[in-house]
Amino acid sequence: MSIKYAILGFLDWTPLTGYDLKKQFAASETFHWSGNNNQIYTALVQLYNEGLVSKEVQDQESGPSRKVYSITTEGREALRQWLLTPPELPQLRHPFLAQLAWAAQLTAVELDTLLSQYENEVYVKLRMAQEQAQRDTRQSPRRTPREELLWGQIGNYWVAFYQHELDWVRRLRAEVTE
Amino acid sequence: MSIKYAILGFLDWTPLTGYDLKKQFAASETFHWSGNNNQIYTALVQLYNEGLVSKEVQDQESGPSRKVYSITTEGREALRQWLLTPPELPQLRHPFLAQLAWAAQLTAVELDTLLSQYENEVYVKLRMAQEQAQRDTRQSPRRTPREELLWGQIGNYWVAFYQHELDWVRRLRAEVTE
DNA sequence: CTCCCCATGTAACACGTTACATGATTTG
DNA sequence: CAAATCATGTAACGTGTTACATGGGGAG
Numbered sequence A, B: 001m002s003i004k005y006a007i008l009g010f011l012d013w014t015p016l017t018g019y020d021l022k023k024q025f026a027a028s029e030t031f032h033w034s035g036n037n038n039q040i041y042t043a044l045v046q047l048y049n050e051g052l053v054s055k056e057v058q059d060q061e062s063g064p065s066r067k068v069y070s071i072t073t074e075g076r077e078a079l080r081q082w083l084l085t086p087p088e089l090p091q092l093r094h095p096f097l098a099q100l101a102w103a104a105q106l107t108a109v110e111l112d113t114l115l116s117q118y119e120n121e122v123y124v125k126l127r128m129a130q131e132q133a134q135r136d137t138r139q140s141p142r143r144t145p146r147e148e149l150l151w152g153q154i155g156n157y158w159v160a161f162y163q164h165e166l167d168w169v170r171r172l173r174a175e176v177t178e
Numbered sequence C: 001c002t003c004c005c006c007a008t009g010t011a012a013c014a015c016g017t018t019a020c021a022t023g024a025t026t027t028g
Numbered sequence D: 001c002a003a004a005t006c007a008t009g010t011a012a013c014g015t016g017t018t019a020c021a022t023g024g025g026g027a028g
Helices: A002-014 A018-027 A037-049 A071-082 A096-100 A109-139 A144-176 B003-013 B018-028 B038-048 B071-085 B096-099 B108-139 B145-177
Strands: A053-058 A066-071 A091-093 B053-057 B066-071 B091-093
Touching: A002 A018, A002 A037, A002 A053, A002 A066, A002 A071, A002 B096, A018 A037, A018 A066, A037 A066, A066 A071, A096 A109, A096 B003, A096 B145, A109 A144, A144 B053, A144 B096, A144 B145, B003 B018, B003 B038, B003 B053, B003 B066, B003 B071, B018 B038, B018 B066, B038 B053, B038 B066, B066 B071, B096 B108, B108 B145
Parallel strands: none
Antiparallel strands: A053 A066, A091 B091, B053 B066
């Protein structure tokens, strides 16, 4: 469960509640746990039991009490250890390729419709990634130039990925049409 | 469970056993169900119950009896319907980006080591994808030029993906070093 | 009045990976 | 003699998604 380390990373930045973390995860594809209640709250409990985070309960007049989590010294050490572990390769799941694999039996029009739909969806995603990257760089209050560079290149990564995808499908569409 | 449609696709090509399918899946990243026993055999049972495939049991003198599955007319129809469904966007899971997000706290040497490890792993993957693509085109006994084109572009896709990844990490490494 | 935000959590389900279990035949 | 290949399947576990449940406060 690498979500634990992602959480430790955010908490190393500043103390946060489960709800805050949920928003952080939802905001970036890099932390792909799509704003997932289930995993975040259970991971926080586990991290707490392992002593990697501490919590401060703030009772509120209305609603459930906020639980603000902070990283502990042990947590910082665990995070650092994880940072040094060998990198994992990306996992790309691409059901559309499987669809295309058998799509030769479609008519020319049907196939082009499929490709054009895909092209549009990718285009929308690309725009979203671009806006996200801009938002990130504009307000980026990163701690060091190194961190700034890394976050910049990460945002960049997603833009480039969808751009690459778009180029690919456009080329394919052209080839299929002729 | 889109694995069912992937199976139907292969069976539309030629009758196969579960074991054959397992090898097919293992051979290509496009069908990302990593040669997964569990899902293949249960999916076949389900497809059979739904009447989308038929099976011929061949008793053997030794070992378990082979079950050769063929696609039925209903199966062909289901496959065609699936081919026309709106395309799904790719899902890219990239834990290394999450690692990088917090890697600014590492020393320059540690960070470069990490990036160089990653570069090597991606390079290996790229080479594997290239070989796979070559093998595919060389022996490709595809049914139509359209199918040939599509399979070619799919193999191509994986090569381009890892190439893109390699370029990205090399650029990043250069930027971090200076 | 409805919808969204805050804030916590649980439950059910779907999907994926690894390992286990059996056992003959072939290859190194 | 060990190992990989053929060929079937099951079990356990881990991860990920969606929906449910509760309930106050504010905005449109």
